[in-house]
Amino acid sequence: MSDNKVSRQKPCHHCKSRSASAPPDTSTIHYEKFWLYRHCSSVQQRDRQAQKAGQLFSGLLAMNVVFLGSAFISSMIFNHVAITLADVWILLSILKVLCLCWIIYYLLGTSRQPHAVLYRDSHAGPIWIRGSVLLFGSFSILLNMFQIGYSVILIQCKSMVEIVFPSIEILFICTQAFFLWHHSKDCIQVQHNFTRCGLMLTIATNLLLWLLAVTNDTIHMEIESQLREVEQRFAGKAPFSHPYLRNETISCTCPNTTICKVFQKGYILLYPFNTEYCLVCCSVLYVIWKNVGRRISHHHVPHIKPKFKLQGVVFGPLLGTTAVIIGICVFMIYQIQATGSAPNHQVFVMYYSYYIVLLPLMSVGAVIGTIIHALEKRELDTLKNPTRSLDVILLMGAALGQIGMSYFSIVAIVATDPRDLLNSLILSYSVLLIFQNITQNVFIIDGLHRQPFISPGKEEEMKEEQNHEACNQRRVSMLELGQEIRKVSLSYLHSYSHLSWKRRALREISFFLVLCNIILWVMPTFGAHPVFENGLEKSFYGYSTWFAIVNFGLPLSVFYRMHSVGGLLEVYVTA
DSSP states (O other), X not given: OOTTOOOSSOOOTTOGGGTTTSOOOGGGOOOOOOGGGTTXXXXXXXXXXXXXXXXXXXXXXXXXXXXXXXXXXXXXXXXTTTSOHHHHHHHHHHHHHHHHHHHHHHHHTGGGSTXXXXXXXXXXXXXXXXXXXXXXXXXXXXXXXXXXXXHHHTTTSSOTHHHHHHHHHHHHHHHHHHHHHHHTTEEEXXXXXXXXXXXXXXXXXXXXXXXXXHHHHHHHHHHHHHHHHHHHSOTTSOOOOOTTSOTHHHHSOOOSOHHHHHHHHHHHHHHHHHHHHHHHHHHHHHHXXXXXXXXXXXXXXXXXXXXXXXXSOSHHHHHHHHHHHHHHHHHHHHHHHHTSSSOOHHHHHHHHHHHHHHHHHHHHHHHHHHHHHHHOOOOBOOSXXXXXXXXXXXXXXXXXXXXXXXXXXXXXXXXXXXXXXXXXXXXXXXXXHHHXXXXXXXXXXXXXXXXXXXXXXXXXXXXXXXXXXXXXOSOOOHHHHHHHHHHHHHHHHXXXXXXXXXXXXXXXXXXXXXXXXHHHHHHHHTTOOHXXXXXXXXXXXXXHHXXXXXXXXXXXXXXXXXXXXXXXXXXXXXX
């Protein structure tokens, strides 16, 4: 637990975990104030109005920053002479420096004030979310190191901004990851408005970094695809030129050295992790923003937290691992053949056939899981939970990207030739993908709103264990330690043998869907984009229109798969 929590009574060394759930003294509560509502009749009413006003003004700050940055990025795309990429980098560097100043002030000032963190949200910042922040953040740091090395090698044709920007980015990623790892559960009770504005500024900065990363990735994909078309043209036709290609692209090429090729390939390989890192940080920061000034009731704090255990699952991991292995093989074959000058027709058939087999299995599993939820006797969790509300919004919103692209593909296929083999496969793939997204969302959202299942015997055992850890300060002998290990082992075997078929089925389905969503995240993240490379929709809608659709839908679909993994793990743990 954080050292910033202050209670009236000094807890014992073994009772730190109880301080978060203990109700604080009312004299330690810092009610919010706002000059517009200074004449309110009661303190509680003034506190509620001030909280809404603070959220409104901080939200307006983030909206203006996002609009300003979006205007810069859009100007860079459509008028790259007046606004260059260096100008966008300078703006984002200023925003990152401001965010760094606020994060450092929060770590060293705000969070260390008396009674600053009286409550901590147990639902916020689960271990897999914070772990993904560290994982994607580490890859993003490595990405920026590759970018710095690549710019240093080509220093004769690169500006200093291309070295300074990734250096500031590394410092920003490290500081932000440290902040999110240690303070993602905070319900800060002091300096409410300043904290909200700092959080919203950081959210806006991460959104702009994500928008720039998606835009740059899209530009690279567009250049690569159009240059591939140029190679297939007849020699007598005019050479192709594109506005995104600068004049220095030809002169500033990577020399024929191993280290330069490593930097170049490593940058391309790690590029998707940067976009995912920005989105994950935005979701965690939003939960912290919602928890500013929040006071959690003593009865709302869960006494027992379910833990992740591979208990009672056999077929889910087996089928999921099979799907992952087959998917990796399909992905490697696709990448080898589709990256050539003339992609093979059969590789698209193989790719879509894999999806057509996997998606119905995932849909059937989600439907069965939803039916089991309906048959269960577990109560619905109706308490206020910002983390769960955000998860539902992100699941529904991110699914719109893949669903939207699927509907555009369906219209294009039906209007052209749906009887062709490849077209019929794409049509089936699009329909199944829509159904799979809907059924999986229903299964996850229904599972997130269920109370964790804990048997009465296990509950008493865990309570006794907590009391034992909190109050027993004597040293444990080797004999007593052996008895405790034997007791835990017998309890594990007992609960495994008495696991009901409903809970076992939910765990099997959740684990299977976790592995399937992981492989469906890996394939488009690392370069498999048949929706753009098969040429069907591109020829029907036109190059620019279809690329704009893919630019909107593909990043959302990638984020949806990654976010679904977190939701499914939550369903698995609470089953």
